[in-house]
Amino acid sequence: MTDLLDLRRLLDLIVDCNDDDAVWNTYGWVWAQEGNAASVGFHPQARRDHDASDDGDGEPAPPITTSPRLWLYLEAITVAGILDVQKQSRPLSGLDDYAHALDYYSQHDTFLDHGEPAPGDREEADRQGLSPGLYAAFDLTLETVEPAQRKAAASLVAEIQALSVGEALAQVRALPLAVACNIDRAASDHLQARFAAIGLALQVTRYRSFPWQPIG
Incomplete structure (x- = not known):
C-alpha cells in the first residue's frame, strides 16, 4: 500500500528539499487521484523508484496502492516551478491559491502568471516572515x-x-x-x-x- 499525501503535505515535502536540484534528485513523477488539487491524494515517487520502474518507453509504472487509481500528474520539479511562479507573483498565496495554480497548469500546460505582485504584498510577506522565493x-x-x-x-x-x-x-x-x-x-x-x-x-x-x- 502507498500512503497518499494531501496537498499541504505534498507542498511541505517539496520545499523541505530546500532547492530545485534536491527536488530533481529526490523525486521523479508525482502521481495523483483524479480531481482537483485541493481535494485529491498525491504520491510523489522517489527518483530511485521512478528509475527502477521505467517500462522501457520512458513511462514509470504506477506505485502499488489500494486507493483509487492513480494517474501520472506532474513531475515533482514541475510542481516546484508552478509553486514558485505563483509565489513570485502572489507572495501572500495560501493553500487554495497554490491548488488553483496547479489545476491551471495541469489543464492548460502553462503557468498561471498574475504578473507583478500587488503594491505592498512583498512588504507584507516580509512582515509575516515569508521567504521571497519558494524555499526557506x-x-x-x-x-x-x-x-x-x-x-x-x-x-x-x-x-x-x-x-x-x-x-x-x-x-x-x-x-x-x-x-x-x-x-x-x-x-x-x-x-x-x-x-x-x-x-x-x-x-x-x-x-x-x-x-x-x-x-x-
Whole structure:
C-alpha cells in the first residue's frame, strides 16, 4: 500500500528539499487521484523508484496502492516551478491559491502568471516572515564579538563579502553586521559552521515558505 499525501503535505515535502536540484534528485513523477488539487491524494515517487520502474518507453509504472487509481500528474520539479511562479507573483498565496495554480497548469500546460505582485504584498510577506522565493530563506547577523576575536572575525568577513580587512574590521567594530541576507539553507549552514569554527555564533532569521508553516 502507498500512503497518499494531501496537498499541504505534498507542498511541505517539496520545499523541505530546500532547492530545485534536491527536488530533481529526490523525486521523479508525482502521481495523483483524479480531481482537483485541493481535494485529491498525491504520491510523489522517489527518483530511485521512478528509475527502477521505467517500462522501457520512458513511462514509470504506477506505485502499488489500494486507493483509487492513480494517474501520472506532474513531475515533482514541475510542481516546484508552478509553486514558485505563483509565489513570485502572489507572495501572500495560501493553500487554495497554490491548488488553483496547479489545476491551471495541469489543464492548460502553462503557468498561471498574475504578473507583478500587488503594491505592498512583498512588504507584507516580509512582515509575516515569508521567504521571497519558494524555499526557506535565511538572514545571518553577527551581533557580538569580543575584542580578542575581532581580527579573526574581520578576516572571515573580508573573505565572505570581498572587502579589505580594514573595511571588514570597521564593520566588525560597528556591530550588528549583516553577514548574509536571503540565502538558502545550505549556504546558511555553511556560513554558521565557518563562524562557529572561530568561536562566533550568528543570529539566524528564518523566512518560511508558506503561511501555514511555523514561524522561526
